[in-house]
Amino acid sequence: MNIKCLIVAASAALSCWNVFAEPVLVPAPRKMTVRSGVYCASVADVGSIEVQEMRDASLPPEGYRLTVTTGGVSVASADAAGAFYARQTLRQLAEGAATGAASAPLALPCVEIVDSPAYRWRGAHLDEVRHFFGKENVKRVLDLMAYHKLNVFHWHLTDDEGWRLEIPAYPELTRIGAARPNSWKRGGKPHKVGDRRVIDRNTESYGPYFYTADDVREILAYAAERHITVVPEIELPGHAGAAITAYPQFACMPEGARERIWDAGWGNTVDVFCAGNDETIRFLERVLDHVCELFPSKIIHIGGDECPRKRWKECPKCQARLKAEGLKETNDLQAWMTRHFAQYLEKRGRRIIGWDEILSGDVPRSAIGMSWRTSQKNGTGDKLTSGAEGARRGHDMVMAPHLLCYYDYRQELADDPFQYIGGHVPLEKAYSFDPCEGVAEEARAHVLGGQCCNWTEFTWNEHDLAWKMWPRTCAMAEALWTAPAPRDFWDFYKRMEVHRRRLISRGVNCAPLR
């Protein structure tokens, strides 16, 4: 309409990004010098900017030196990852603050940026068991991870409520284990487990949902292009409900085992993999063989958390194993299994990582711990002692203390439409995460980094997931990329006021900052 034409000029002018504003980068670079002047690329999208790339072995792994002058753009890096991260920085430099789009022609402020990550494990975890999000949503997560320079995707694929990875040798795992007859509906009331009427009204049949080998390969290729390592998790010996529902013979007490997946609760079951049954061990070896065939990751996650001992105590096979292996007490059966699979995977050139419980017993130094508890007492204390303790004992550690890193905990927003499992992790608290907190100086070399954990009992769809991940995952990205404290939350906050608009304009259902 004419009236429109009349105001196009004014509007376009207003929507123009002021290239002289301080560039907004998330995560913040280690060192940035802004010079006067602008480089106008003759192209409209960042991907096609001509960049003079060179290798410089003196730079740290994944690091880069990015130089924008009025004459052009050059990048030096020690490796391909570094060059990739320079591109991500370039994307943000080119992006208008007002729209997620690049201004065209691209106007890049003249800067010199020398940058590299503080930690080499910069992770985000996704639980696809409690709820399943699927290929397209996983790719979306990978895209946003790369954009924020995160490099490890911890993929939680098996648990009590489901088994999401097809294993050709064991079809029942997905035929039975990938579907749930009574999964909680959104808005359901999960605290009345057992009351049949409540269950019928509050639950729905869910699935079958799972990934085939082709799905996985597609996601792995997508992740590789973005320099993201995908670490799959196969939970053992506990959180095995779905597997032993499909194959009860691998539990201590087959007759009871099948019930778990039918009920409608969340959490972990008393029925676990039998530590005494050699068939169970073979089964898990076959599963891990398939995992090793599919996943190039040098590190495989074997779970290990919250394994109840009740069945092992009652189970003759487990008690026999105890004797045969000369173990002192039932507890030691977990360490025995951890050792067994650590060695089994080591023969295949892989290392295990497991939740911090695996470190309680006598396990090889090569085992990596993932610290989720914040004290030796399960989730009670408020210090990161278990992670620190693991590092002190010489284990490489990935820190994910639930009190700071579990994004299924409340954001404490005034205006929040979603359900949370509980807890309290507002943006400022998420930003305060420091993987080395409480770790002795001499043990810090063992801290690989950290990650956020996105458990999904109360996360039903991708909108819900995005709302919980963003903006908190921006805080995680900065906590893992930039040098540790002192970091200034308010500086981060100011940048996030701009950066959040970029996310929203990409259609990310990003929560308010507070």
Place this chain on the structure above:
Amino acid sequence: MNIKCLIVAASAALSCWNVFAEPVLVPAPRKMTVRSGVYCASVADVGSIEVQEMRDASLPPEGYRLTVTTGGVSVASADAAGAFYARQTLRQLAEGAATGAASAPLALPCVEIVDSPAYRWRGAHLDEVRHFFGKENVKRVLDLMAYHKLNVFHWHLTDDEGWRLEIPAYPELTRIGAARPNSWKRGGKPHKVGDRRVIDRNTESYGPYFYTADDVREILAYAAERHITVVPEIELPGHAGAAITAYPQFACMPEGARERIWDAGWGNTVDVFCAGNDETIRFLERVLDHVCELFPSKIIHIGGDECPRKRWKECPKCQARLKAEGLKETNDLQAWMTRHFAQYLEKRGRRIIGWDEILSGDVPRSAIGMSWRTSQKNGTGDKLTSGAEGARRGHDMVMAPHLLCYYDYRQELADDPFQYIGGHVPLEKAYSFDPCEGVAEEARAHVLGGQCCNWTEFTWNEHDLAWKMWPRTCAMAEALWTAPAPRDFWDFYKRMEVHRRRLISRGVNCAPLR
């Protein structure tokens, strides 16, 4: 994790909706009496609530009486639409304020609601020419329209920059007219039309994007289930750039006609359909024949706005037509065309609607006017005189004054990542829209209702579109459903604080309220 299980109860309790709160409904019902008590449906989703439905001819069209007692739910309505809208109200009654999800088991407050719309044309318009959104996004719009009791989808399918409807008899319309070599990229600078270098950097080849007959049938079926009438718009005689680029022989000056679609600007072109060429008239008749075959709507939109006279003045055929039809001046050619197609469509049992320009000449009373200008002067004044004038002259009118109803105008949000064409329509202004404003008492019967117009020159994708449509379309829905002023914006605003959460939890990229 155990810690999670420990807090499930607390969390679930907190996420529980307080059914005793005043029910939040958008649009507000005409009359609601809240009684004490709650009806607990034994089902978990609203669709399957058992509702006692009865017909009551004494109720107004689209109206309903909804009664919820502790014993159950009953609905009386004069027609199927009324029963459908009662269901929409039921959905909102059942919805938790905290999550978009229904609480399960459904707890419905006991209420008696007597409700009916103030206007019978409650519309939303979508321009799919400047940018194309596609089937899935159109369905999403239809879903949200129905949820807010809107009942007319005005589908802008043809314009200077594109032709989006496949017409088997004229394949070039979509082969050539559905693609654009130089369409503005997001963030581009549209005020430098003509400068080749700027165009090359700021534009991208766009399309071909168009709908086949099957696509249209799928969308029509989807709309019909939701009691939404789809009114297609075929622009004539102006805004015809795409059509005459595909078939230059239908313009006054074929040699110049082809250029329009190649250039990169927005707005309307000087080249229009030739009023003097009988071939052009036949062509448009064939196109409208196909439209009538496809669309059941009794009303067909023929555009009619902003048709420059320059070519008609220079064109011998047009001047010959002028003489032959005994018309006074070139301007009269548009009224002649309007009359011709009004009669042509009337023979096929349809009525025309057109932008208010069509009323400038001598046209049949049966022609419906769509008022977008707010005075006889193109977009200058500030009163709804042209709409009022149309009604005074006895034309049925649909009001869509750009100063209140164009949602491509700025929302004036502090924190807005998107581009706008200009203007100024914050939520409160959108809410102040009254279709009968300025219309004489005796002419008000001619005011069918109103609609918001979503022009998309500066709207590139569905996230962008949702941000501009919501929450403002909620204001439009209430302005058209509820009785006119006095309406209380702050009462609406308070409800929207809750209702916006419902939209966000559905994944609607809904803008803040202010």
